[in-house]
Amino acid sequence: MEKVNTPRAAGTLIDSPDITPEELQLAVRNHSMPLEALRYPITPVGLHYLLIHFDIPAVDPNSYELALGGGVRRPLRLSLDDIRSRPATTLAVTLECAGNGRARLAPRPMSQPWLTEAVGTAEWTGTQLAPILEEASPEDGAMEVVFTGLDRGVQGGVDQLYERSLTLADASRPEVLLAYAINGRPLPPQHGFPLRLIVPGWYGMAHVKWLRSITVIDRAFEGYQQATAYHHRQSGDDAGVPVERMLPRALMVPPGVPDFMTRTRFVEPSTQVIEGRAWSGRAPITRVELSADGGSTWTDALLEEASSPFAWRRWTCEWDASHAGDVELCARATDAAGNTQPLEQDWNLEGVQNNGVQRVRVVVGTVAGRQLPADSLA
Amino acid sequence: MEKVNTPRAAGTLIDSPDITPEELQLAVRNHSMPLEALRYPITPVGLHYLLIHFDIPAVDPNSYELALGGGVRRPLRLSLDDIRSRPATTLAVTLECAGNGRARLAPRPMSQPWLTEAVGTAEWTGTQLAPILEEASPEDGAMEVVFTGLDRGVQGGVDQLYERSLTLADASRPEVLLAYAINGRPLPPQHGFPLRLIVPGWYGMAHVKWLRSITVIDRAFEGYQQATAYHHRQSGDDAGVPVERMLPRALMVPPGVPDFMTRTRFVEPSTQVIEGRAWSGRAPITRVELSADGGSTWTDALLEEASSPFAWRRWTCEWDASHAGDVELCARATDAAGNTQPLEQDWNLEGVQNNGVQRVRVVVGTVAGRQLPADSLA
Numbered sequence: 119m120e121k122v123n124t125p126r127a128a129g130t131l132i133d134s135p136d137i138t139p140e141e142l143q144l145a146v147r148n149h150s151m152p153l154e155a156l157r158y159p160i161t162p163v164g165l166h167y168l169l170i171h172f173d174i175p176a177v178d179p180n181s182y183e184l185a186l187g188g189g190v191r192r193p194l195r196l197s198l199d200d201i202r203s204r205p206a207t208t209l210a211v212t213l214e215c216a217g218n219g220r221a222r223l224a225p226r227p228m229s230q231p232w233l234t235e236a237v238g239t240a241e242w243t244g245t246q247l248a249p250i251l252e253e254a255s256p257e258d259g260a261m262e263v264v265f266t267g268l269d270r271g272v273q274g275g276v277d278q279l280y281e282r283s284l285t286l287a288d289a290s291r292p293e294v295l296l297a298y299a300i301n302g303r304p305l306p307p308q309h310g311f312p313l314r315l316i317v318p319g320w321y322g323m324a325h326v327k328w329l330r331s332i333t334v335i336d337r338a339f340e341g342y343q344q345a346t347a348y349h350h351r352q353s354g355d356d357a358g359v360p361v362e363r364m365l366p367r368a369l370m371v372p373p374g375v376p377d378f379m380t381r382t383r384f385v386e387p388s389t390q391v392i393e394g395r396a397w398s399g400r401a402p403i404t405r406v407e408l409s410a411d412g413g414s415t416w417t418d419a420l421l422e423e424a425s426s427p428f429a430w431r432r433w434t435c436e437w438d439a440s441h442a443g444d445v446e447l448c449a450r451a452t453d454a455a456g457n458t459q460p461l462e463q464d465w466n467l468e469g470v471q472n473n474g475v476q477r478v479r480v481v482v483g484t485v486a487g488r489q490l491p492a493d494s495l496a
Numbered sequence: 497m498e499k500v501n502t503p504r505a506a507g508t509l510i511d512s513p514d515i516t517p518e519e520l521q522l523a524v525r526n527h528s529m530p531l532e533a534l535r536y537p538i539t540p541v542g543l544h545y546l547l548i549h550f551d552i553p554a555v556d557p558n559s560y561e562l563a564l565g566g567g568v569r570r571p572l573r574l575s576l577d578d579i580r581s582r583p584a585t586t587l588a589v590t591l592e593c594a595g596n597g598r599a600r601l602a603p604r605p606m607s608q609p610w611l612t613e614a615v616g617t618a619e620w621t622g623t624q625l626a627p628i629l630e631e632a633s634p635e636d637g638a639m640e641v642v643f644t645g646l647d648r649g650v651q652g653g654v655d656q657l658y659e660r661s662l663t664l665a666d667a668s669r670p671e672v673l674l675a676y677a678i679n680g681r682p683l684p685p686q687h688g689f690p691l692r693l694i695v696p697g698w699y700g701m702a703h704v705k706w707l708r709s710i711t712v713i714d715r716a717f718e719g720y721q722q723a724t725a726y727h728h729r730q731s732g733d734d735a736g737v738p739v740e741r742m743l744p745r746a747l748m749v750p751p752g753v754p755d756f757m758t759r760t761r762f763v764e765p766s767t768q769v770i771e772g773r774a775w776s777g778r779a780p781i782t783r784v785e786l787s788a789d790g791g792s793t794w795t796d797a798l799l800e801e802a803s804s805p806f807a808w809r810r811w812t813c814e815w816d817a818s819h820a821g822d823v824e825l826c827a828r829a830t831d832a833a834g835n836t837q838p839l840e841q842d843w844n845l846e847g848v849q850n851n852g853v854q855r856v857r858v859v860v861g862t863v864a865g866r867q868l869p870a871d872s873l874a
Contacts, residue, residue: 128757136514142523142599143759145515146611149527154551155685162684164542165552172754173532174543221520228757233524273756306540307533376550378651379506379606381521 128273129468131225141231150218150235156371156395159239159425159432160210163301166238167322168308169215169230171280172271175328179312184296188264188333191255198312201296204245209293209318210429212239212397216321216348216361219463219472227469234476235369239395239429240309242316244297247332248290256286256334263289264333264341265315265326276342282326283339284317293318293428296329318428319363319399321471323348351467358467364399365473366459368406368419368433368451372478383480390437394419394449395430401455402427408435412446413461413475419449442483448475506651507846509603519609528596528613534749534773537617537803537810538588541679544616545700546686547593547608549658550649553706557690562674566642566711569633576690579674582623587671587696588807590617590775594699594726594739597841597850605847612854613747617773617807618687620694622675625710626668634664634712641667642711642719643693643704654720660704661717662695671696671806674707696806697741697777699849701726729845736845742777743851744837746784746797746811746829750856761858768815772827774799775808779833786813790824791839791853797827820861826853 126132126140137145148169155165179198186194215236217229230236251263267280288294295316298305305311310327317324323343339345344360351358370392374385396403402424407416419435437447452458463474504510504518515523526547533543557576564572593614595607608614629641645658666672673694676683683689688705695702701721717723722738729736748770752763774781780802785794797813815825830836841852 126757134514135517136512137517137520137523138515139513139599140757140759142515142609143611144757145520145523146528146599146609146613147530149546150524152525152548152552152686154554157554158685162686164544164546164684164686166542168527168542170530171756173750174530176532176535221517221524231520231524233521235524271754271756272762277753277762306542307536308530308540308542372551375655376649378549378649379504379518379522381518384650384655 126228128229130228132228133225135224137221137231138228141228144230148230150232151238153235153369154371156369157393160241160301161238163303163306166240167213167215167236169236169322170269170308171273172269174307175268177268177312177328182312184313184329185331186250186254187331189257189260189336190334191257192253194250194254198298201245201313202298206243207246207295208241208243209295209316210239210241210426211316211318212237212428212430213322213325214364214367214397216323216470219474220469222463222474223465223469223472227467229469237369240300241302242295242297243299243302244295244316246292247294247296248292250296251290254334259336260286260334261337262286262335262339264335264339265329266331266333267326268328268330274342274346278342279330280326281341281343282324283341283344284324286334321361321364321399323361347468348470349468350471353467361470364397365471366396366398366400366403366451366453366457367473368394368396368449368459369476370394370408370447370449370478374480383478385439385480385482386484387440387442387482390439391434392437392447393432393434395432396451397430398451398453398457400457401453403431403451404454405452406433407450408437409448409450410437410445412477413448416450439482445480445482447478447480450475504606506607508606510606511603513602515599515609516606519606522608526608528610529616531613531747532749534747535771538619538679539616541681541684544618545591545593545614547614547700548647548686549651550647552685553646555646555690555706560690562691562707563709564628564632565709567635567638567714568712569635570631572628572632576676579623579691580676584621585624585673586619586621587673587694588617588619588804589694589696590615590806590808591700591703592742592745592775594701594848597852598847600841600852601843601847601850605845607847615747618678619680620673620675621677621680622673622694624670625672625674626670628674629668632712637714638664638712639714640664640717642713642717643707644709644711645704646706646708652720652724656720657708658704659719659721660702661719661722662702664712699739699742699777701739725846726848727846728849731845734845739848742775743849744774744776744778744781744829744831744835745851746772746774746827746837747854748772748786748825748827748856752858761856763817763858763860764862765818765820765860768817769812770815770825771810771812773808773810774829776829776831776835778835779831780805781809781829782832783830784811785828786815787826787828788815788823790855791826794828817860823858823860825856825858828853
């Protein structure tokens with residue numbers, strides 16, 4: 119294949135805060151979770167964030183088979199019925215895109231231009247991968263497990279099926295699922311129908327959708343999405359660190375009512391209870407704080423229990439919004455391993471693992487001059 | 497309320513093809529339909545386009561009531577159970593955002609920056625509005641029916657609930673529904689839970705979500721979304737023409753495999769069958785054509801029957817892709833009223849009713865040098 123020749127390829131650094139037409143093509147296809155959907159402990163389908171690298175493949179569930187092969191003593195071919203007949207597990211899992219926050223970086227690495235809300239929490243139902251791997255019996259020297267999707271495209275000049283690997287140890291963790299249902303219903307096409315991987319605690323790129331095959335290998339996987347993409351690095355020369363588990367993040371439901379275009383919020387003078395959710399893939403969330411002065415001073419939020427070890431925790435915090443004026447609200451999460459969110463985001467070449475605090479502009483004041491709804495006029 | 501003071505308000509004209517940070521905030525919340533989803537006659541929830549002006553409101557279905565009042569002899573208050581116990585109708589309806597195509601205009605009016613795919617077709621289940629209006633018995637002189645949503649926000653400096661009106665005649669058409677289900681399931685929050693209006697044939701702005709009340713009035717409705725927004729006009733001085741029924745449009749599933757960032761398509765030399773869907777809110781679709789040379793020459797596509805008078809029609813067209821090279825595919829629809837799609841989009845101030853032909857860049861050539869999936873290596 120000729121090298122893909124475009125004015126601006128993925129990863130190009132853009133100095134302007136404005137979004138290129140190439141990025142817009144991704145932004146209109148994919149979507150993050152409208153922040154008011156933080157009110158739902160389980161994100162309704164259609165509100166959960168979505169990042170599709172290539173196209174959603176069409177899969178016939180009747181002829182579908184998952185192949186498990188490579189360095190194993192007993193290669194397996196499993197139909198959907200085979201997989202559904204195995205013991206089922208349902209688990210609430212928070213998923214966040216590794217590139218969440220990318221569009222706030224300067225310069226901005228060209229890719230999907232996320233702000234801060236590329237997240238969602240779903241109840242995934244599936245069967246544990248570990249017993250299936252055990253049944254296939256990896257050969258001595260097995261090192262990694264490669265997950266191959268049915269979605270095909272070109273990235274970095276490489277024609278590929280989407281593929282990611284896990285170490286055999288990570289793939290064998292009890293929470294790793296082959297999932298066929300979301301929120302109690304069969305997966306819709308965009309979430310990986312008929313079968314996808316769920317790797318609780320990890321950023322979204324690990325949760326391979328439209329699973330075609332699982333391959334045990336005796337070396338480190340060199341595929342594009344594993345060896346080239348998804349590294350936290352400062353430059354092209356920097357080997358970098360692979361992106362794996364989610365850093366902590368808190369998000370709030372923006373209070374009051376929005377302006378359509380700017381999304382600035384308007385709040386009447388009052389005492390507000392700000393609510394939100396916080397998560398980390400590294401350790402349980404132990405603290406969430408709210409600032410009403412752009413990050414100078416902080417108030418501890420009340421934390422509720424999580425519904426699963428892999429789901430976000432709800433938090434609430436009172437905010438004295440009695441004085442008119444412009445306010446910048448910020449939320450910050452900390453986990454039990456001591457990871458917290460930076461006030462200023464460090465930069466990296468791919469724009470991954472950004473967990474700088476959320477900032478919401480609120481105008482406190484009397485919302486006067488409003489146009490009454492027609493039923494008040496009648 | 498102080499006038500909303502922002503650097504760039506909705507409607508500001510932007511000369512650059514690059515998207516402003518304000519537009520990005522809308523683009524990450526809302527989403528269009530990934531074009532490969534044109535393969536589904538009924539768009540799965542989560543793939544249907546979505547435009548939310550303000551925030552998705554939280555509605556308690558148990559205390560929910562729809563108020564029908566204003567100039568009527570018998571005001572009504574209807575619970576969800578009341579509405580569900582009435583005769584049910586299910587109808588496949590294609591909905592398109594009035595601003596679809598806006599981001600291709602130059603200069604670009606600042607608002608939701610759609611490319612061409614802000615569309616979807618769902619099976620809506622609800623009850624006809626006409627018998628309910630009849631039961632309420634509009635007073636003599638009744639002229640319009642105002643539909644008020646529960647979603648509140650600021651637009652054009654006006655604090656408002658989202659509201660639109662129809663003439664009494666349009667509101668009384670048999671296909672106009674109060675819908676409580678989509679694709680056989682209760683409405684999800686983002687599609688108007690628990691109740692929304694469906695006005696088949698009209699652009700999306702008419703299909704008011706999260707219905708709070710219906711008000712009969714004896715004059716033309718002057719609300720922001722009716723009298724100010726959603727007009728096809730050339731300048732601020734131009735009274736313009738209200739946006740109502742959808743113009744014809746055809747969209748194709750882009751063939752081959754995509755490049756992640758540029759969405760350029762790669763196709764092996766072959767004969768391809770291009771498939772897509774076409775719709776019009778003005779008259780039945782009578783013709784779809786495909787061009788493989790950027791619009792110079794056209795081939796008639798085969799049209800299938802529509803599943804309802806208000807749903808898109810599937811079309812297919814063979815394309816001889818045997819010669820390597822760069823191709824621009826275009827699709828064009830025409831309806832029975834003689835409306836068709838322009839090759840070059842005329843400009844208008846709000847960027848509404850754009851139905852310029854879709855253009856898809858395809859590279860025909862051998863897709864060599866590909867990285868084989870791991871299961872081929874094993």
